[in-house]
Amino acid sequence: xxxxxIIPFGPQHPVLPExxxxxxxxxxxxxxxxxxxxxxxxxxxxxxxxxxDYQEFVYVAERICGICSFMHGMTYCQAVEEIMGLDxxxxxxxxxxxxxxxSRIHSHLMWLGLAADAFGFESLFMNCWRHREGVLDIxxxxxxxRVIFGSCKIGGVRxxxxxxxxxGIVKKLETMASEIRRSTDVFLNDYSVQHRLKGVGVIxxxxxxxxGTVGPxxxxxxxxxxxxxxxxxxxxxxKFEPVIEKDGDCYSRxxxxxxxxxxxxxxxxxxxxxxxPGETEIRVTGAxxxxxxxxxxQPRGEVIYYVKADGTKNxxxxxxxxxxxxxxxxxxxxxxxxxxxxxxxxxxxxxxxxSCVER
Amino acid sequence: MTEEQAIIxxxxxTLLGRVADFHFQGYRLVQICCTPLEDAIExxxxxxxxxxxxxxRLSVKPxxxxxxxxxxxxxxxxxxxxxxxxxxxNIKNIVVDxxxxxxxxAMPTPFVTPGPVESPADGE
Numbered sequence: 001x002x003x004x005x006i007i008p009f010g011p012q013h014p015v016l017p018e019x020x021x022x023x024x025x026x027x028x029x030x031x032x033x034x035x036x037x038x039x040x041x042x043x044x045x046x047x048x049x050x051x052x053d054y055q056e057f058v059y060v061a062e063r064i065c066g067i068c069s070f071m072h073g074m075t076y077c078q079a080v081e082e083i084m085g086l087d088x089x090x091x092x093x094x095x096x097x098x099x100x101x102x103s104r105i106h107s108h109l110m111w112l113g114l115a116a117d118a119f120g121f122e123s124l125f126m127n128c129w130r131h132r133e134g135v136l137d138i139x140x141x142x143x144x145x146r147v148i149f150g151s152c153k154i155g156g157v158r159x160x161x162x163x164x165x166x167x168g169i170v171k172k173l174e175t176m177a178s179e180i181r182r183s184t185d186v187f188l189n190d191y192s193v194q195h196r197l198k199g200v201g202v203i204x205x206x207x208x209x210x211x212g213t214v215g216p217x218x219x220x221x222x223x224x225x226x227x228x229x230x231x232x233x234x235x236x237x238x239k240f241e242p243v244i245e246k247d248g249d250c251y252s253r254x255x256x257x258x259x260x261x262x263x264x265x266x267x268x269x270x271x272x273x274x275x276x277p278g279e280t281e282i283r284v285t286g287a288x289x290x291x292x293x294x295x296x297x298q299p300r301g302e303v304i305y306y307v308k309a310d311g312t313k314n315x316x317x318x319x320x321x322x323x324x325x326x327x328x329x330x331x332x333x334x335x336x337x338x339x340x341x342x343x344x345x346x347x348x349x350x351x352x353x354x355s356c357v358e359r
Numbered sequence: 360m361t362e363e364q365a366i367i368x369x370x371x372x373t374l375l376g377r378v379a380d381f382h383f384q385g386y387r388l389v390q391i392c393c394t395p396l397e398d399a400i401e402x403x404x405x406x407x408x409x410x411x412x413x414x415x416r417l418s419v420k421p422x423x424x425x426x427x428x429x430x431x432x433x434x435x436x437x438x439x440x441x442x443x444x445x446x447x448x449n450i451k452n453i454v455v456d457x458x459x460x461x462x463x464x465a466m467p468t469p470f471v472t473p474g475p476v477e478s479p480a481d482g483e
Contacts, residue, residue, distance in 0.1 A: 021463075039462035047470070082361065212388045212434040225387075230410050232361045293364055293405060293412060304390050306403065321390035329434035332455075 002027035015118045015344040018354035034335035049318035065356045068298045073152040079294035079307040092156035094275040097234040101264040106135040107299035108257045156281025166272045184258040197251035201334040201346035213330040215301020216256040221248035227297035250349040322356035366414045378428045391438035393446045429454040445470040
């Protein structure tokens with residue numbers, strides 16, 4: 001019988017600059033068990049809701065994550081708006097959709113860059129992040145921020161995008177799409193990338209669904225589940241189908257993210273065409289009373305915000321279930337039986353965001 | 360309202376039966392969360408099937424023991440380890456039991472609402 005060893009992975013690791021720790025129990029070069037532990041940088045933001053005004057708390061929600069910050073703010077606003085029965089102006093819903101899809105593009109491009117860096121493709125890494133800079137420039141021009149947008153508020157949005165700027169954004173993204181495709185073709189066609197990712201970290205559709213997996217990890221296993229189909233924001237008016245792949249391996253998860261970049265560009269073009277004129281916010285008075293589970297499809301998958309309010313300006317309970325947390329059971333399953341050299345790739349293709357988990 | 364969300368109250372004796380029923384129908388376990396109330400902890404088990412969102416709600420008294428649903432939904436172990444370590448919930452038979460080592464916390468069960476702080480007696 002092979003000797004068992006425990007190899008610590010993280011909380012600091014070259015391919016994962018996020019504080020999660022895994023005890024990898026190995027027999028020779030094979031992982032037989034992965035034991036995760038988290039909580040290294042837990043911030044207690046859920047508890048903070050008891051002391052902050054519910055309208056000011058949007059700023060805190062946005063700071064849960066530096067990558068999908070806008071979507072955190074939007075999910076929180078949606079939860080409170082549902083409890084208060086607010087009718088958010090349609091134009092604001094479209095603007096939220098545009099900023100959410102820009103967030104998805106920049107998140108996926110960032111992930112592609114990190115993946116390239118992990119393979120040792122430094123030039124590809126720089127190209128992906130160069131494309132991402134273009135998206136961040138659009139975000140900065142329309143919101144004033146590159147990381148924290150600060151544009152979402154309860155009852156609407158703080159900023160508008162005029163029609164000329166919107167057309168310019170669509171045109172810029174169309175130009176960028178052909179440049180991005182040159183980089184993503186490397187991910188999809190390069191021998192080395194395929195060699196490292198194909199058939200690695202496989203999880204089939206039935207198991208992925210049973211494990212409560214979400215986002216690109218679930219869709220790469222052939223399950224067409226995308227929270228945008230619920231129809232929040234302007235998604236009910238836009239035509240799209242969830243991007244799915246069949247093989248459920250690291251390569252499929254990479255393919256899903258690549259295809260979603262172009263899907264998001266297409267969704268922004270649709271939103272720009274259909275965005276109605278009108279107000280971008282409504283006046284909000286009073287305090288919420290009730291509860292709601294708000295669901296949004298972040299770049300990493302479905303996020304859940306549970307908000308419970310008792311009619312005062314401070315909320316009773318605020319709970320965030322992040323997509324990374326939902327994907328932890330799948331990660332534990334995928335690592336079991338994997339080769340030690342494949343562990344970084346498996347973890348990377350889940351695109352874990354421990355910053356979100358440590359809310 | 361963007362989506363209708365059903366909330367079904369359950370007792371701890373009927374919890375596993377209802378969860379098994381959801382599993383049989385093909386529901387996905389979306390999340391489990393706790394809300395501390397004055398005299399109990401409210402646990403919400405959320406499920407989804409074809410974008411239809413349903414919650415089972417269980418009220419647990421302090422010290423009361425509840426059964427793990429991880430024998431039905433294996434992935435529940437992460438939520439149940441979290442609830443036990445952050446809220447001090449007494450959950451039995453979790454299939455992957457990290458024995459209190461899932462979260463690295465500076466103090467045990469930090470999310471339990473603390474009782475009133477007693478002032479030290481004079482002269483102490």
